[in-house]
Amino acid sequence: VRQHLRLDPISCTVRNLWESSSSSMSVANTDTYEFSDSEFIYQTRPWVDKEASQLSRFDIELQKRWNKAMSLGVFRYGIDHIVTRVIPGPKRYIGQLNTLRATERRKPQEISSVNQPFNDKAFSFSWVKSEEILFNLQNVTTSKKSITDDGVSRETNGTDVQSPHCGQNGNSHDLSSSLGDAIHSQSSTDGEVKPERHTLIVNVSPMEFGHCLLVPQIDSHRPQVLTQTSIRVAIETMLLSKHRGIRMGFNSLCAFASVNHLHFHLYYLEQELIVDYFPVHHLGGRYFEFTGLPCPGFALQLYGTTVSEMARQTHRISSYFHENDIAHNIFLCRGSVFSEERNSMLTTIRLFIWPRKKFIGQKSADEFNVACIELGGHLPIKEVEGYYKLTETDVDAIIADACLPPEQYKDIRDHVIKMGLEEADKLQRNL
Template identity: 25%
Template sequence: MYSRTLRKLTQINCDSWRLLSSFRRVAATELSRRRHCWRSVVALPVFVVARSVACKVAMAKEEENPKRKRTQSKAKYVTTIQGKAPHYLNSLKVRWEQLHEIPGIFAYQLQKTRPNRVLPGKYKFYAELNPDRTLKRRIPQTIENLNPTFKPKQFNFNKVDALEVMMTIDDVDKTEVQMIVNRSPLTRFHTVVCPDVKNNLVQRITAHSLKFCINFMRGLDDIDIRMGYNSPGALASVNHLHFHLLHLPQDLYINHVELEELAGGYVYRLSKSMPTEAICVIFEANDDEAEVQEKVNNLHKLADWMCGQNIPHNLFITPDRRPGKRGNVQVFVFARSQYCVNKDLAEFNVGFCELAGYIPVGDSDKLENLTEPMVIKRIREITGTAPQAVYTRMKQIVNGEDQSIWEQPLTI
């Protein structure tokens, strides 16, 4: 009797425990499910908000930097200098870095980081220390005038070591453009761009060389690459046609100047409120071949005229870094009243770099003591009154007005 009662109580207890365990499992599962749902509901608005913000940022960037529209078919575009430029630039960067590691190719090893200063003031001129260039670069040639003759016995780019030629680009009309390392670099990837080297062209802009440089720049997505040109009397070092390619990631003075329209809807001058003078020709991202050719021809006519008038000049070619202008290229033309015969490597020279707002200096004292007023004063001294005549002449060229009165040499 007692044992039967005990077995019955034990069975009831076991059944109760099983029932309680089942209830706990069901309750735990339900609670877990509800927690997961609650988390999903809470996380959903956060995800939606985050995605919404990301989309708005992307849309804002798209509006600020609209995609470049090709004016040619893709098949034709990829065969042009403009279409091939990104590939050429990437190959050039790799080759430049390789050569920079080989002893004897460069006059000195360019330091990855160099002391620099943004000069205090409104216009933010950027100065950088490069003492090696002052001490170790090749002695610049003396080029007596703007219409020099080629002198094969002097240094020219036919005489560089074959290893210094990073690449040769086949351009239109079976011409070649050599990309040669600058043995005394100002920046990473500093390259001498030499069109038609074997034809022994003097340091005077040709329409073909100008068009090559502009189309090369128009094809790049890298807005840190710039090009420049110094004429005889404007800091040219070698009397053999060449441009410079530089890597300048900094925003420079010239990238933020105010512009006033001068002629044609694409030729501007620096605003009268700016401290320096220059012409700016804008190549739009969507310009077709005819529009590009027209602008190149007018720039070349201006350069030819300046040579005939004994006006030294510099060019600076840069991606348009203003908001909403991605894909445009700006060509700045600086005219000068003073003809510089020799570079004084110990002093503050003015070439296309300095005119654009990038100022390499040779010693630390100059880096520390250079001021914005000093830079502006020096630029104004070499510029003089020449830009005023150039503004008038460029309007004549663009508007197709009578040019006979401009054929007489200008006295400065």
């Protein structure tokens, strides 16, 4: 039986501190967690270090509020019933039995296309109850400048975030991306820059401890299509945590996104996953290939580059997928730098993006769906029999069924290699 950590209030920059659950908060007047680039944590302890994961100011505030929401009955169920086992085999899949999530979660929306537009009449995260909202996130460094989703800064008084050891390959050269020209910071009527709201909301059908939803640009009512800003916000949120087991995932439409409103899943897991350490193969530029699981995909790392550059390079791939109607999943984690051994003390943010078969309403596997979490090696299992009987071979077969045909994946891979070589060539010419 797991015990939730109950934390005392701390001194931090959170405006309009959380009131009782009876308050009529909305996203517009929710508390705001303010931070600056100086708060980013680039390295965490590797899993070989057996000491408990450390917590940052952000972790403490998030967990305090998440625990309070649990104590107030905001969730549809608790998480004490969840049991965990490592499925034997070299991949060491983490299986978790969570029958209540399978039966109590909100019914997924009907999704028929990767390009399905936002529907104002359907459920969105703007509709959630006030007590489900944890806080908004505001980077006071980037809010000092106006940033568009093409990555271009409209002012010069802001800074970008550089990962440690950012050498020539980490120089930032912003290029126009193929999607979006919405302004990251919107001007208010008095001429001041009004930051967009990026909101953390509890997932009322939790998969694990701390499970919440990061909803970037919440007021823009965007469909479940990645923007460069949303990817940057996701990476920044990961950097606010000191916990080596923090995880974040994104499911595109037709890849098990259940709500067509731009969002990421965020949660904590106290077990190491294969994506935390498995080697990758260099393709070109800053693009790598991950083949540790039956579904191959692409990988990037923050090490040696900047947050903005990593977001832009990821967005190039996701934009290509979106434009070509390719379903995809993304998973972010803490792990070893790509060139390092599994137990290296040199860690970074790893990001994986998988093209995959579309899922449009057909029956999925009885044991688990194949979405971002599962492609990361973490398996929330729906039913008791599967939890105890699943072998690594069984899991491999279920995941392999989500793969694209080899010839289609090869075409995508060739395009990613081409993009990577273009990036490397542009970087070389700009030196």
